[in-house]
Structures are given as C-alpha cells and as structure tokens.
Amino acid sequence: MTGPTPTVPAVEVRDLWVRLGGAPILAGVDLTVAPGEWVTVIGPNGAGKSTLLRVVGGLLPSSGPVRLRGTSTGPVRVPGTPTGPVRLYGTPIDRLRRRERARVVATVAQSPVVPPGMAVLDYVLLGRTPFIPALGRESAADLAVVHDVLDRLDLARFAGRELATLSGGERQRVFLARALAQGATLLLLDEPTSALDIGHQQEVLELVDQLRADAGLTVLATMHDLSVAGEYADRLVLLAGGKVVAAGKPREVLTEDLLATHYRARVRVVDGEHGPIVVPVRR
Amino acid sequence: MQKTIRRGPSLPGRPAGLRPGWLAGGILAVLVALVAGVAFGPVSLPPGSVAVELLNLIPGVRLDSGLTEREIAIVTELRLPRAVLGLLVGGLLALAGGCYQGVFRNPLADPHLLGVAAGAGLAVTVVIVLRPAGGDGDPLAGLPVTVPLAAFVGATGAVLMTYLLGAAGGRDRSPATLILAGVAVSAFLAAGQTYLLQQDAESIQQVYSWLLGRLATAGWHDVLLVLPYAALTAVVVLLHRRELDVLSVGDQEAASLGLHPQRSRLLLVAAASLGTAAAVSVSGLIGFVGIIVPHAVRLLAGSSYRSILPLAMLFGGAFLTLTDVVARTAAAPAEIPIGVVTAFFGAPFFVLVLRSAKRVLT
Numbered sequence: 001m002t003g004p005t006p007t008v009p010a011v012e013v014r015d016l017w018v019r020l021g022g023a024p025i026l027a028g029v030d031l032t033v034a035p036g037e038w039v040t041v042i043g044p045n046g047a048g049k050s051t052l053l054r055v056v057g058g059l060l061p062s063s064g065p066v067r068l069r070g071t072s073t074g075p076v077r078v079p080g081t082p083t084g085p086v087r088l089y090g091t092p093i094d095r096l097r098r099r100e101r102a103r104v105v106a107t108v109a110q111s112p113v114v115p116p117g118m119a120v121l122d123y124v125l126l127g128r129t130p131f132i133p134a135l136g137r138e139s140a141a142d143l144a145v146v147h148d149v150l151d152r153l154d155l156a157r158f159a160g161r162e163l164a165t166l167s168g169g170e171r172q173r174v175f176l177a178r179a180l181a182q183g184a185t186l187l188l189l190d191e192p193t194s195a196l197d198i199g200h201q202q203e204v205l206e207l208v209d210q211l212r213a214d215a216g217l218t219v220l221a222t223m224h225d226l227s228v229a230g231e232y233a234d235r236l237v238l239l240a241g242g243k244v245v246a247a248g249k250p251r252e253v254l255t256e257d258l259l260a261t262h263y264r265a266r267v268r269v270v271d272g273e274h275g276p277i278v279v280p281v282r283r
Numbered sequence: 284m285q286k287t288i289r290r291g292p293s294l295p296g297r298p299a300g301l302r303p304g305w306l307a308g309g310i311l312a313v314l315v316a317l318v319a320g321v322a323f324g325p326v327s328l329p330p331g332s333v334a335v336e337l338l339n340l341i342p343g344v345r346l347d348s349g350l351t352e353r354e355i356a357i358v359t360e361l362r363l364p365r366a367v368l369g370l371l372v373g374g375l376l377a378l379a380g381g382c383y384q385g386v387f388r389n390p391l392a393d394p395h396l397l398g399v400a401a402g403a404g405l406a407v408t409v410v411i412v413l414r415p416a417g418g419d420g421d422p423l424a425g426l427p428v429t430v431p432l433a434a435f436v437g438a439t440g441a442v443l444m445t446y447l448l449g450a451a452g453g454r455d456r457s458p459a460t461l462i463l464a465g466v467a468v469s470a471f472l473a474a475g476q477t478y479l480l481q482q483d484a485e486s487i488q489q490v491y492s493w494l495l496g497r498l499a500t501a502g503w504h505d506v507l508l509v510l511p512y513a514a515l516t517a518v519v520v521l522l523h524r525r526e527l528d529v530l531s532v533g534d535q536e537a538a539s540l541g542l543h544p545q546r547s548r549l550l551l552v553a554a555a556s557l558g559t560a561a562a563v564s565v566s567g568l569i570g571f572v573g574i575i576v577p578h579a580v581r582l583l584a585g586s587s588y589r590s591i592l593p594l595a596m597l598f599g600g601a602f603l604t605l606t607d608v609v610a611r612t613a614a615a616p617a618e619i620p621i622g623v624v625t626a627f628f629g630a631p632f633f634v635l636v637l638r639s640a641k642r643v644l645t
Contacts, residue, residue, distance in 0.1 A: 057539055058538075058539070059535060059538055059539060098538070098541045098542070098543060099541035101541065102539065102540055102541030103541075105539075106539070107536075107539040109535060109536055109539075112532065112536060113531070113532045113533040113536060115528075115531035115532055115586075116586065117581070117585070117586025118299075118528075118531065118586060118587075119299060121297075121298055122298050122299045122528070122587060123532075125298050126528065126529055126532060126540060127540070129529050129540040129541055129542060130540060134526075135522045137525065138298065143298065182540070
C-alpha cells in the first residue's frame with residue numbers, strides 16, 4: 001500500500017448497492033483509487049465489474065442504494081438517502097453536472113459502437129463534446145487537442161480514414177484517443193483488450209501505462225486475463241457475487257485458493273517477471 | 284485497398300461539416316427548381332423571363348421581363364406559391380427523415396415512421412366519410428376544407444400516442460421501443476381507417492387521391508399555413524445537428540460524453556414530427572423524399588449530420604419542386620399524383636447515386 005497520503009482519492013466508493021429486478025448486482029462495495037494509481041477489478045462473469053464501472057462513470061445514479069424497479073430497466077433513486085456513496089476527487093458524483101463529469105472521467109466501453117462512415121478525426125473529436133457549447137461548434141483549441149492526441153497515439157495518418165476500416169488494434173487506439181481527448185484524468189477501461197490478440201493487448205496496455213506516467217492519469221479497469229491484469233495494475237480488486245472478496249497487490253489477490261473459491265477454477269500460480277502468472281490446469 | 288470515406292473537399296486535418304461548395308450547390312439547386320417550377324406547366328413561359336420576374340419580387344428591383352399581365356399573375360399567384368410549397372414540404376420531409384435516421388440510428392427510418400402517416404390517414408378518412416353529401420365529381424376539388432387541420436391533428440396525435448406507449452414500457456426509452464410503439468399505433472390506426480373505408484366505398488377514391496400526395500394549392504394560403512412550422516422545425520433540428528453525430532455512438536457512450544441522450548432525442552423527434560405533420564397537412568402522404576434524399580446526400584457529401592441535415596433540406600425541397608413539374612406536365616392536362624412521381628424518378632436516381640458513390644469508394 002502507498003501509506004497515508006494527504007491527497008484526496010480519485011475514486012472513493014463507500015457501501016455501494018445496486019439492485020436489478022430485486023437481486024443485488026453490487027452489495028456494499030467499497031473501493032478507493034489514489035490519483036495516478038492503476039486498479040483493475042477482476043472477478044467471474046456476472047460479478048458486477050461492469051456495473052461498478054458504470055456507476056463510477058456516472059452512467060448509473062449512485063444516490064444511496066441504487067435500485068431498479070420491477071421489470072423496468074431504468075434506475076430509480078431511493079428518496080431520502082444522504083450524499084451519494086461515490087466521490088470523484090472528493091466531490092459526490094451526483095453533484096457533478098453531466099458535462100462537468102465528462103471532463104473528469106472518461107470511459108472506454110467494452111465494445112464501443114463504431115458509427116458507420118465516421119472518420120477517425122471526427123470520432124476522436126466527439127471526445128471534445130463536454131467542451132463544445134450545446135449549440136456551437138468545435139474551436140481551434142479543440143482541434144489542437146485532437147491533433148495532439150492523434151500524434152501521441154501514432155494515429156495521425158489515419159485521421160481521414162473511416163473508423164470501420166481500421167483493424168482491431170488500431171480501433172482500440174482510436175477508442176482510447178477519444179477518451180484522452182476528453183481531457184479527463186480518470187480513465188475507466190471496461191475489458192480494454194478482450195477483442196485483441198496478445199501482441200495488440202500488450203501494445204494497448206503499455207500505451208495506457210505510458211500515458212498514465214506522462215499525463216498523470218488514474219486508471220480503473222476490468223479484465224478477464226488474470227496474469228495480464230496483475231502485470232499492469234498496482235492493485236487488484238476481486239469482485240464476486242457483488243462483493244469485494246479480496247483486494248491488494250496482485251501477489252495477495254492472485255492465489256490458488258482465492259481463485260479456486262471464487263472462479264471455481266483449478267489453476268497454478270507461478271512467479272513471473274512482473275507478477276504472478278496464472279495458468280489454468282485441467283481438473 | 285485503402286478506403287477513404289471523405290471525398291472531394293475533405294482534408295485529413297479538417298473535421299466533417301458543411302462544406303461551402305456543397306452549400307452553394309444546394310442553394311443553386313433550389314434556385315433552378317424555383318425557376319423551373321414557375322416556368323413549366325400547361326402554359327410554358329420562357330425561363331429567362333420567369334427568372335427576371337422572380338427578381339422583381341425583391342423590393343426595389345424593377346426589370347422588364349416581357350411577360351403579359353396575365354402571365355405575371357400566373358407566375359405570382361399560381362405557380363410561385365406551388366413551387367415554394369414544394370420547397371417547404373420537400374425540405375421538411377427530407378430534414379425530418381434525416382433527423383429520424385440519426386435519432387433512431389436506423390437507415391430505414393422515414394418521416395412517417397412514428398405513426399404520422401396512419402394518424403393523418405385516419406383523420407382525413409373520418410373527415411371525408413363524414414362530409415356533407417353532394418360533392419362534385421372531381422376528387423381533388425371535392426376535398427373538405429377541414430382536411431389539412433384533420434391531417435395535422437391526426438398526425439401529431441398519433442406521434443403523441445406512440446410516445447406515450449413507448450414511455451409506458453419503462454423509464455429507459457430505447458430507440459427500438461419507440462419504433463415498435465410506432466408500428467403498433469400505425470397498425471391500430473390503419474385498421475380503423477380500413478374499416479371506415481369499407482363502410483363507405485364512395486370515399487375510397489377521394490381518400491386515395493389524398494394519400495398519394497399532391498401540391499395543388501389554394502395560392503399562398505397553404506404556404507403561410509406551413510411556414511411557421513417549417514421555420515420552427517428547421518431551426519430546432521439544424522441547431523442540434525451536432526448532437527446527432529454524438530448520438531451515433533449509442534446512448535451509453537453519448538451519456539459518458541456529457542450528453543443527455545433521452546432529452547436530445549425527445550426534442551429532435553418532437554421537432555421533426557411537428558414538421559412532418561405540417562407537411563402532411565397541406566400535401567398528403569408524399570413518400571420517398573424523406574428516405575432517399577438524406578441517403579443520397581450522405582453518399583455524396585459525407586456521413587456527418589452536420590452536413591446531411593442542411594443539405595437534405597435544400598436538395599429535398601429542390602427535388603420535390605422538380606418532381607412536381609413532371610407530375611403536372613407529363614400527362615397534361617391531367618396531373619399524376621406526386622407521390623407516384625417521387626417513387627418513379629426517385630428509385631432510379633438513387634440507384635445512380637449508389638453506383639457513383641461505390642465507384643468513388645473503391
């Protein structure tokens with residue numbers, strides 16, 4: 001652990017509940033991410049990883065226990081609950097207006113929509129939406145930010161290309177570029193590498209790590225590949241059945257016992273160069 | 284194998300948007316359509332003289348066009364209002380169609396999607412069936428004067444029903460829910476219309492002549508009727524056209540970019556529906572314009588709604604006015620219903636656009 005610091009956490013989640021049709025998706029989750037830290041949430045399918053990211057990203061209301069009524073899928077605020085349990089840099093997320101929030105936190109969805117016919121430049125420019133007046137158009141400064149991001153991610157030569165014509169790895173870099181163009185310091189990545197081969201996985205994650213150092217980003221991610229998750233994250237949070245069942249350095253979370261209990265998987269954990277390597281073994 | 288989507292004026296460093304060249308082209312198309320719409324008819328007038336006479340409408344301009352007083356009356360009192368109405372109706376239908384296609388992220392969306400056509404159809408059928416006996420033989424001239432009002436009320440009422448039905452499905456109004464609600468409302472209203480027609484077979488011809496659409500006007504009256512709605516719809520939709528580009532990444536991601544997707548969609552759908560209802564109330568159900576024109580513009584001038592919407596409005600207006608010229612001259616002195624002509628010329632034209640766009644793409 002980093003020890004006591006005077007800084008306000010980038011993300012602070014206290015006793016977060018989310019219900020969907022009665023069954024709790026998240027049941028009293030606590031989570032803290034320090035500025036500049038990379039925390040990855042792991043857990044079996046249906047553990048609530050993506051839901052947690054959606055609440056932190058402000059895409060589900062976070063006022064008190066969030067409930068979803070009956071068969072409807074719309075979130076319903078529970079009246080009378082005090083200040084919400086999710087804070088970004090000390091501010092309760094529901095006090096931020098949408099555009100303010102979008103300048104603080106940027107999300108790369110699990111499989112982002114690729115709008116037909118849209119060029120890479122225009123797609124990345126969408127990231128400037130929280131800075132462009134509602135009925136106005138982008139400024140020269142917005143364009144400068146976009147071109148800077150495209151240069152940094154080595155995407156300048158694709159600027160005029162249609163997004164749909166790029167390869168998976170190139171696309172993932174463009175998705176990242178849009179999030180960076182938002183100018184947010186908190187980056188949420190939901191399964192950022194699930195569609196990529198191992199070479200492109202490493203390329204994208206190294207890039208994120210480098211941006212974290214260069215631009216002072218804070219990263220909160222979800223991942224399925226446990227070895228890769230452990231290699232890049234400062235801390236792992238193991239979510240199962242909507243609860244945090246383990247949290248700490250990769251070495252503390254990626255143990256054969258914990259993984260057997262919560263994934264019902266038989267694995268060997270061996271020491272790797274940058275952290276534990278998890279190898280599935282046939283039962 | 285390199286596939287470049289933005290053609291002609293596109294530079295890699297510039298974002299998509301309305302290019303001045305395309306805007307000029309759209310305005311030129313409108314002017315050409317206006318002159319053609321006024322010049323051609325049962326009595327053809329020289330287009331040059333017509334252009335001069337149109338310039339004379341600008342305050343302070345006084346040129347000699349060489350037209351007789353009777354011909355000038357034909358220009359200003361008969362053909363000009365009809366040509367202007369074609370511009371307004373065609374522009375509104377194309378704008379609303381492009382807007383719906385963006386809001387619902389569905390290339391097949393057309394302005395009549397949310398029950399507008401069925402609502403207007405049922406209301407007009409009711410008015411025609413209940414008309415006092417003793418109409419003359421001409422199905423067009425015999426339309427009751429309350430038809431535009433009925434069409435407008437029916438169209439807006441149907442969209443409202445669609446919206447309430449879609450909203451009943453839950454707080455999370457997904458685009459698909461609204462489209463399904465539109466299908467249900469349309470089927471319900473169409474059943475009512477069919478029943479009424481079956482009871483009163485004499486009305487069938489009148490109802491169908493209205494359904495096929497027409498631009499026959501009572502002078503400037505219809506233009507003034509539709510103008511305020513056209514202005515309101517155009518201003519609201521065009522001001523929000525950038526939001527349609529943001530919505531193209533889906534509600535979830537649009538929300539993470541700081542947009543309020545449901546609010547944007549409600550505003551845009553309301554504006555587009557109002558414009559469609561106004562167009563339908565004066566011209567009946569003219570198909571094709573709202574779906575073909577935005578797609579042709581998209582193929583030629585790029586996929587950003589920032590250019591699609593203003594260009595669709597200009598080219599949609601020009602297209603409908605030119606089609607109307609064909610509708611009233613091809614079988615003169617009879618008039619072909621304009622809805623038939625839009626389909627007849629629109630389909631081959633769209634195939635042409637598709638082919639040429641493909642050539643540029645590959």
